[in-house]
Amino acid sequence: xxxxxxxxxxxxxxxxxxxxxxxxxxxxxxxxxxxxxxxxxxxxxxxxxxxxxxxxxxxxxxxxxxxxxxxxxxxxxxxxxxxxxxx
Amino acid sequence: xxxxxxxxxxxxxxxxxxxxxxxxxxxxxxxxxxxxxxxxxxxxxxxxxxxxxxxxxxxxxxxxxxxxxxxxxxxxxxxxxxxxxxxxxxxxxxxxxxxxxxxxxxxxxxxxxxxxxxxxxxxxxxxxxxxxxxxxxxxxxxxxxxxxxxxxxxxxxxxxxxxxxxxxxxxxxxxxxxxxxxxxxxxxxxxxxxxxxxxxxxxxxxxxxxxxxxxxxxxxxxxxxxxxxxxxxxxxxxxxxxxxxxxxxxxxxxxxxxxxxxxxxxxxxxxxxxxxxxxxxxxxxxxxxxxxxxxxxxxxxxxxxxxxxxxxxxxxxxxxxxxxxxxxxxxxxxxxxxxxxxxxxxxxxxxxxxxxxxxxxxxxxxxxxxxxxxxxxxxx
Numbered sequence: 001x002x003x004x005x006x007x008x009x010x011x012x013x014x015x016x017x018x019x020x021x022x023x024x025x026x027x028x029x030x031x032x033x034x035x036x037x038x039x040x041x042x043x044x045x046x047x048x049x050x051x052x053x054x055x056x057x058x059x060x061x062x063x064x065x066x067x068x069x070x071x072x073x074x075x076x077x078x079x080x081x082x083x084x085x086x087x
Numbered sequence: 088x089x090x091x092x093x094x095x096x097x098x099x100x101x102x103x104x105x106x107x108x109x110x111x112x113x114x115x116x117x118x119x120x121x122x123x124x125x126x127x128x129x130x131x132x133x134x135x136x137x138x139x140x141x142x143x144x145x146x147x148x149x150x151x152x153x154x155x156x157x158x159x160x161x162x163x164x165x166x167x168x169x170x171x172x173x174x175x176x177x178x179x180x181x182x183x184x185x186x187x188x189x190x191x192x193x194x195x196x197x198x199x200x201x202x203x204x205x206x207x208x209x210x211x212x213x214x215x216x217x218x219x220x221x222x223x224x225x226x227x228x229x230x231x232x233x234x235x236x237x238x239x240x241x242x243x244x245x246x247x248x249x250x251x252x253x254x255x256x257x258x259x260x261x262x263x264x265x266x267x268x269x270x271x272x273x274x275x276x277x278x279x280x281x282x283x284x285x286x287x288x289x290x291x292x293x294x295x296x297x298x299x300x301x302x303x304x305x306x307x308x309x310x311x312x313x314x315x316x317x318x319x320x321x322x323x324x325x326x327x328x329x330x331x332x333x334x335x336x337x338x339x340x341x342x343x344x345x346x347x348x349x350x351x352x353x354x355x356x357x358x359x360x361x362x363x364x365x366x367x368x369x370x371x372x373x374x375x376x377x378x379x380x381x382x383x384x385x386x387x388x389x390x391x392x393x394x395x396x397x398x399x400x401x402x403x404x405x406x407x408x409x410x411x412x413x414x415x416x417x418x419x420x421x422x423x424x425x426x427x428x429x430x431x432x433x434x435x436x437x438x439x440x441x442x443x444x445x446x447x448x449x450x451x452x453x454x455x456x457x458x459x460x461x462x463x464x465x466x467x
Contacts, residue, residue: 002348017234017235017325018231018234019227019230019234019282019284020195020282021224021226021282022279022280022282023207023226023280023281024221024222025207025223025225025227026207026208026210026218026223027213027215027218027219028210028218028219028221028223029219029221029436030220032221033354034221034225036221036222036224036231036282038231038324038325038422044331045334045336046322046324046331046332047332048228048329049329050220050221050222050331051206055129068381071219071221072122074219080219082220083215
């Protein structure tokens with residue numbers, strides 16, 4: 001087994017799995033509902049990610065690209081930026 | 088080390104029903120289960136027949152096992168708490184059986200206790216930044232696995248609903264279960280969507296309870312033939328390890344398969360030898376996935392297997408005759424030992440209206456956070 005090392009990933013991929021989170025998960029800064037799924041990158045790696053919603057019309061294999069979303073900071077603090085994939 | 092060189096017998100079982108018990112503490116539930124198991128083993132009150140104790144628990148805090156045995160005045164021996172997520176009970180069994188087989192002890196007490204809040208389980212497994220980003224959405228991971236099973240194994244939402252109907256029907260006859268009312272396919276599909284394709288009734292409820300077994304060196308009664316625990320291989324994206332990324336895992340054996348193969352080999356028992364199974368039905372799709380991962384049916388055929396009624400109470404291989412976690416609920420540290428309690432009853436022929444006729448060889452399976460998977464094999 002090779003030693004893991006950081007690699008740069010493609011910001012584009014295809015949709016491999018998706019659902020909608022309907023109840024706000026523990027510790028989440030954002031509120032439900034939001035999209036959630038897996039995007040497959042060109043080198044075969046699959047990434048767990050938030051998805052830009054609504055996801056009702058999403059289809060298996062559709063192209064997706066990386067984006068960012070600001071979530072409200074805890075206790076009126078600064079917003080926290082995290083990633084999400086967009087169609 | 089491969090084959091066992093000495094038998095391990097289960098001489099006593101005890102359970103505190105799974106449910107929600109208000110002010111009753113995990114310690115108090117543990118006391119009830121341990122007392123019942125020792126009585127079942129023929130041990131008189133205040134007598135300590137065991138030389139060590141392992142306590143499976145994930146959420147009970149420091150020295151949880153000591154608190155239970157302290158309340159029973161049974162301390163003085165080694166007492167070790169074991170945490171392996173949903174497989175904590177299976178992990179405790181593995182350690183206890185290995186210690187007996189190694190000649191370290193003649194008898195070991197194994198118990199599990201848990202008192203969980205309702206709703207999505209909060210877990211320190213998720214780093215704070217993952218929680219903040221909303222990625223600690225446990226049912227969403229279950230949903231993605233269910234979606235994949237529907238895409239690759241011919242599973243439909245109706246199949247998922249019918250697993251719930253099967254297990255809830257079995258649970259009607261189990262006084263230790265939390266839900267004892269039958270549901271219909273319409274009820275299941277009419278319950279609210281938690282994470283498409285999973286509806287509320289397709290998900291088990293985290294709850295409270297305790298279970299205990301007494302292990303003894305010996306070749307009679309119900310034998311513990313194998314107790315295997317495995318973790319995940321690096322790389323799989325949708326296993327219970329819930330990593331942030333991974334690869335196509337078709338070539339990677341999941342932890343449940345690793346544990347099953349180890350247990351089958353240790354016991355010299357194969358999937359076709361089994362008479363009854365209790366498996367991890369965290370959600371309805373998880374049970375169908377377990378059929379494939381435990382190699383009860385070939386990969387990609389879980390849908391057809393579900394359709395055939397193979398695993399119903401009168402089918403060739405009944406699965407979750409206790410009602411499963413879908414009926415009992417899931418007190419993490421106690422759930423795996425609860426399965427073992429059910430299977431010992433089945434092998435003793437004392438399961439009442441749930442009895443699987445002529446059951447001689449049984450398998451218990453748990454899988455969860457870590458990832459950890461345990462497979463336990465029992466026989467008469």
